[in-house]
Amino acid sequence: MRNALALSLLAVLLGGCASHENLDPNGVWINQNAIDAAAKGGNLRQALLANGPNLEWQVNTKAAQATFSNGFELGEGKITPKEGGQLSVDFYGNFTETLSVKGDQLVQAANENGPAQSFVKPQATPNPQVPPGGVFEQALYTAYMGGDWKVIEGPNLGSIVHFLPDGRIEGVDSLDRYALCLAGDCAAMSGEFDSLWLEKNKQGNAFIFRRDGSRLEILEAVNQAGADEMPDLHPGARRWLLQK
Template sequence: MRVALALSLLAALLSGCASHPRDPDGVWINQAAIDAAVKGGNLRQALLANGPNLEWQINTKAGQASFSNGFELGEGKITSAADGKYHIEFYGHSFEELKIKGDDLTQAASDSGPEQHFVQPKEPSPAGAPPGSSFEKALYTAYMGGKWKITDGEGAGSTVQFHPDGSVDGLPGNDRYALCLAGDCAAMSSENDSLWLEKNKHGNAWIFMRKGDKLEILQAMNQAGADDMPDLHPGPRKWLLERD
């Protein structure tokens, strides 16, 4: 009798869990894109191959969901939600379907892109942070984290650290950096990866090439006319860094 009662209670508990999918509220990031980037090769190709969206923010209480692709922000309205499935409407003419299963948020394939998968970050950005910042923080940690040694260029022998908040220590003449993920900076550098380096809010774009634990930072040479959008190509190497 006691065994039967215990089994019935367990069954009720399990069925109750199954009928209440995981709370989707909060930030979800495209970890697959980060993992692909860390393996090496071209950063933006890795993001495009696993994107285009890099982060979702969901607020079921407000009935809102938004995505960031590293350049644009799409703000949508949750028009239906049932059994872990969410229908998101954007501006009344485009839609996205999201589904929560376990620790995974799946964005269904649509006219805007292929099926994509997202997870909640271990260390999300603080409340009120700009959209996309949690993805950027996770990418910077995985892709640029650790200690790098300048093996060629100004400051040779020094240790450089790129921090998740976009600050950088030890790179001569610079205190901030930003990786180009999409948008105008991507259009200007064509198939090349680029980053922005600055000090005291004054800086320039640079081309970079990362292969494993080696990072080359090259001057960005503009081949466009004075009145045209910049067309940046790799120039002379400024620094070669190797990660410990």
């Protein structure tokens, strides 16, 4: 009985040690909820909008700086510590965000600018050469575009295509890089439609794409706007159909 009681107490103590929160806010934090929603294989921008607006935070308390990315713009603010381990991030008087660490998550508090959001550390150690926003982007590209894609319609029919996390494409002769539209001007131009940029030797064009589970349809982007208006891109003829 005494041995059993001692073991029970030890388990409680060890469990208590294991449950201690990691309160260090420093480093890169990504919006895993947005990635998980996108990885289901549906509309990309709907997944990002439903779990945004911010996609990544980089926190450096030693330098008193924090940077967020929303897929289009970067915001850099000055950190001021608050009671209870919270961090107030002031963006040069324009607005303020409040961050705190709860367990293994960085929590951005809700305010008049947007809802509460949570972020986690990326599984792999970030490459210090990757610019702000790039860690989320690479994780998203891996989850949403990773794997083997077979061309079942279009140029390079039958080829296996790889969309790599760093934006490179392998398997299509006429392409060497891609970029998914996450937010900003490209999103405004394509409206309700998902879009991406495809290029070869730094020359390329925007395309509309539709993702339905394991099928990826890439279509010409037809501009329906006038010459003096912002481009208004709509789906045109299908260029490729790929099957995962």
